[in-house]
Amino acid sequence: MKKEPLILITNDDGITAPGIRNLVKTVKQVSNNCLVVAPDSPQSGMGHAITMNATLRLEKTTLEGVEAYSCSGTPVDCVKIATSKVLDEKPDLIVSGINHGSNSSINVIYSGTMSAAVEGAIEGIPSIGFSLCNTSIDADFSPILPYVKQLLEQSLSHPIPQGTCLNVNFPAVGAELIRGIKVCRQANALWEEEFDERKDPSGKSYYWLTGKFVNKEQEQEDTDEWALKNNYISVVPVQFDVTAHHLIKELKDYENEKKNG
Amino acid sequence: MKKEPLILITNDDGITAPGIRNLVKTVKQVSNNCLVVAPDSPQSGMGHAITMNATLRLEKTTLEGVEAYSCSGTPVDCVKIATSKVLDEKPDLIVSGINHGSNSSINVIYSGTMSAAVEGAIEGIPSIGFSLCNTSIDADFSPILPYVKQLLEQSLSHPIPQGTCLNVNFPAVGAELIRGIKVCRQANALWEEEFDERKDPSGKSYYWLTGKFVNKEQEQEDTDEWALKNNYISVVPVQFDVTAHHLIKELKDYENEKKNG
Numbered sequence: 001m002k003k004e005p006l007i008l009i010t011n012d013d014g015i016t017a018p019g020i021r022n023l024v025k026t027v028k029q030v031s032n033n034c035l036v037v038a039p040d041s042p043q044s045g046m047g048h049a050i051t052m053n054a055t056l057r058l059e060k061t062t063l064e065g066v067e068a069y070s071c072s073g074t075p076v077d078c079v080k081i082a083t084s085k086v087l088d089e090k091p092d093l094i095v096s097g098i099n100h101g102s103n104s105s106i107n108v109i110y111s112g113t114m115s116a117a118v119e120g121a122i123e124g125i126p127s128i129g130f131s132l133c134n135t136s137i138d139a140d141f142s143p144i145l146p147y148v149k150q151l152l153e154q155s156l157s158h159p160i161p162q163g164t165c166l167n168v169n170f171p172a173v174g175a176e177l178i179r180g181i182k183v184c185r186q187a188n189a190l191w192e193e194e195f196d197e198r199k200d201p202s203g204k205s206y207y208w209l210t211g212k213f214v215n216k217e218q219e220q221e222d223t224d225e226w227a228l229k230n231n232y233i234s235v236v237p238v239q240f241d242v243t244a245h246h247l248i249k250e251l252k253d254y255e256n257e258k259k260n261g
Numbered sequence: 262m263k264k265e266p267l268i269l270i271t272n273d274d275g276i277t278a279p280g281i282r283n284l285v286k287t288v289k290q291v292s293n294n295c296l297v298v299a300p301d302s303p304q305s306g307m308g309h310a311i312t313m314n315a316t317l318r319l320e321k322t323t324l325e326g327v328e329a330y331s332c333s334g335t336p337v338d339c340v341k342i343a344t345s346k347v348l349d350e351k352p353d354l355i356v357s358g359i360n361h362g363s364n365s366s367i368n369v370i371y372s373g374t375m376s377a378a379v380e381g382a383i384e385g386i387p388s389i390g391f392s393l394c395n396t397s398i399d400a401d402f403s404p405i406l407p408y409v410k411q412l413l414e415q416s417l418s419h420p421i422p423q424g425t426c427l428n429v430n431f432p433a434v435g436a437e438l439i440r441g442i443k444v445c446r447q448a449n450a451l452w453e454e455e456f457d458e459r460k461d462p463s464g465k466s467y468y469w470l471t472g473k474f475v476n477k478e479q480e481q482e483d484t485d486e487w488a489l490k491n492n493y494i495s496v497v498p499v500q501f502d503v504t505a506h507h508l509i510k511e512l513k514d515y516e517n518e519k520k521n522g
Contacts, residue, residue, distance in 0.1 A: 047337070048308030048370050055467040056456070076308070076371075081468060084454040106383060109309050109501055110337075118503075122367060122451050154515055163449075164505045166512075183512045185504040188424075190383050193345040195317075206316040207342060222509075235515050237505035240370055242379075243446040244425045244498035248483075251427075251444045254415055254496050 004033040005092035005156055008082050008120075012043040012075045012099065012112025015063065019098035022141040023130065023148065024064040027095060030152045035091075036068035037082035039075060039112075044101070046112040048119070049074045056081060075116035083123055093156060094120035097130035098148070100139055104131075104169045104224040104234055105187040105215065114238065117165040122240050126155055127165035133228060134172035143175035147233055151181075160237075167236040171228050182232040187223035189215040265294040266353035266417050269343050269381075273304040273336045273360065273373025276324065280359035283402040284391065284409065285325040288356060291413045296352075297329035298343035300336060300373075305362070307373040309380070310335045317342060336377035344384055354417060355381035358391035359409070361400055365392075365430045365485040365495055366448040366476065375499065378426040383501050387416055388426035394489060395433035404436035408494055412442075421498075428497040432489050443493040448484035450476040 007027050011020040015038040027034050040059065050073075057072040058081065069086060071078045079094060096116040103111040113129045120127030130148055132139055151168060160166060167186075171178065196208040215225050224234035268288050272281040276299040288295050301320065311334075318333040319342065330347060332339045340355060357377040364372040374390045381388030391409060393400055412429060421427060428447075432439065452472040461467055476486045485495035 042314065045311045045313040046308070047310040047376065049310040049335075050306045050308070050371055051470060052306040053303065055459075055469055057465075057467055074310075077470070080454045080470065081456055085456045085458070085468065106501065108503060109379070109383070110311055115308065118370070122370070150517075151515070158514065161505075161508055161511065164508055180517050181515055183509055183515055185506060185509060186502055188502070193341045195342055195346045197346070198316075204318075206318055207346065208316055209312060209338070209341065235512065237508040237512055238503050239505040240367065240503075241447055241449070242369060242499045242501075242503060244422075244500040245446060247422055247425055247498040248444055248446060250422065251496065251498055253419070254412070254442055254444055256411075256441050 004031040006089060007031050007034040008091040008094045009034060009036045010038045010075055010078045010096050010116045012039065012046060012116065014039050014042045015068065015070045017100060018137065019100050019141065021064060022145060023095060023098050024066050026145050026148045027152065028064065028066065029149055034066055035087065036063045036066055037071055037078045037086055039078060040070035040072055043074050043112045045110050046074045047110050048076055048115040051077050075112040076119045079116050079119040091125055094125050094127040095130065098141060099131035100137065101135040102131055102133040102169055103129060103167060104228055105189040108167050108186060108238060114167055118238060118240050121163060121165040124162060126160040128155060128168055129165065130168050132170045132172055143178060144170040147181065164237045164239050167238050169224060169228055169234045171231045173231055177231050178233065179231045181235055182227040183235045184224040184227050185222055186236050187215055187217045187220065187225035189213060189225060265292040267350060268292050268295040269352040269355045270295060270297045271299045271336055271339045271357050271377045273300065273307060273377065275300050275303045276329065276331045278361060279398065280361050280402065282325060283406060284356060284359050285327055287406050287409045288413065290410055295327055296348065297324045297327055298332055298339045298347055300339060301331035301333055304335050304373045306371050307335045308371050309337055309376040312338050336373040337380045340377050340380040352386055355386050355388040356391065359402060360392035361398065362396040363392055363394040363430055364390060364428060365489055366450040369428050369447060369499060375428055379499060379501050382424060382426040385423060387421040389416060389429055390426065391429050393431045393433060404439060405431040408442065424502065425498045425500050428499050430485060430489055430495045432492045434492055438492050439494065440492045442496055443488040444496045445485040445488050446483055447497050448476055448478045448481065448486035450474060450486060
């Protein structure tokens with residue numbers, strides 16, 4: 001009998017988050033050969049951070065009956081320690097999430113969920129980050145689980161191209177409103193920060209990061225933001241080669257080779 | 262008289278690192294209209310992390326006679342708080358570094374230095390990350406400072422294209438060996454992790470992240486790794502659109518629009 005595919009599960013909201021529990025339940029419908037290595041605390045906004053100057057801990061546990069490890073590090077640490085220390089063989093698929101909140105457009109850069117998937121891609125492992133556009137801890141994941149299962153099956157039967165992972169975002173609407181899956185590009189958007197300045201009891205200032213999301217491409221139908229706003233599930237292929245290849249030629253006047261010396 | 266360009270200076274090694282001190286000295290040769298907002302502690306490997314669930318502090322100080330703020334957050338936090346809270350106007354240029362250690366090839370993804378520059382690009386500000394391929398705190402920056410100055414002047418006279426920043430890495434060799442500047446692409450490389458497992462005094466395991474760097478493109482002369490190995494200064498244009506555009510068509514079979522419902 002063919003062995004079931006080995007699937008590694010992680011996230012950035014921490015191992016106790018409902019999102020990862022829902023993901024584990026869904027992965028088990030596709031393969032029982034799965035394992036969880038996820039942060040022991042919330043790691044939202046950690047981007048591609050790794051733990052270089054401190055040590056890591058791993059605690060063995062279970063999640064939905066699946067062998068699991070909570071890790072004291074970042075989502076990227078979780079992938080690194082899973083593939084190099086916990087697992088004896090390379091996983092067939094890494095899945096990250098389901099994140100409580102959107103990781104569409106520019107959020108892909110800040111997201112610990114997506115950075116775990118990108119790390120998988122760097123290591124040559126097909127990887128997917130899943131996010132639901134609802135930050136509530138009580139978010140209803142049930143409408144999207146059939147699509148998660150479908151995407152898991154599709155990515156196992158048609159492996160994601162090398163050097164790439166998928167950024168999958170789900171609109172936070174009822175099952176009857178979801179219009180299907182759309183493959184898109186990352187919208188050009190940004191967060192305009194507004195730091196909230198407050199005074200501590202001794203009168204010294206401290207700051208909370210707040211901000212508003214600004215989508216510069218409201219009307220572009222090929223973007224993930226448009227897809228989500230129109231109740232589609234957005235799938236964006238993401239790469240770790242961040243070279244702006246189209247500009248290499250344009251920047252050639254920066255070059256200056258020493259003629260002597 | 263034309264106002265001197267406003268230059269924001271940050272880094273990831275922390276405000277006390279020799280690398281940022283050398284950068285400030287060099288920036289002052291180009292413009293006295295500069296300001297430092299840099300982390301109050303080392304932030305190497307922080308990637309594009311932001312501080313979402315904690316507060317930030319800013320302490321006013323000076324660095325090489327320049328107005329400076331040490332910030333309790335990550336390099337990306339420093340850029341965000343500088344542009345939205347500290348500065349009254351948008352800077353003309355953001356410079357990050359000079360990092361003690363390489364940020365070439367895949368290191369661009371993990372680097373706090375480069376994430377600060379990428380954040381600048383996201384905010385529409387021309388940005389450059391500078392790194393010297395020498396992790397020593399005593400590294401000799403003198404051979405590279407004339408090139409830093411040249412790149413600052415070039416980027417001010419021919420602004421870096423929107424949506425892009427520059428990843429500049431310097432070989433750690435004497436001035437006489439530096440062969441000039443080469444515009445390159447990011448080499449396809451990765452870190453192969455080897456977690457060093459140890460026991461704490463109570464017998465429980467803990468782990469140190471270690472690893473070896475593997476360049477998969479040793480012979481490719483258009484890569485940053487090749488340039489550095491051959492004593493060139495590498496300049497890679499970096500973008501924050503991480504969409505793998507070439508794969509969107511290939512993945513169209515993931516799409517399934519609901520016909521009813």
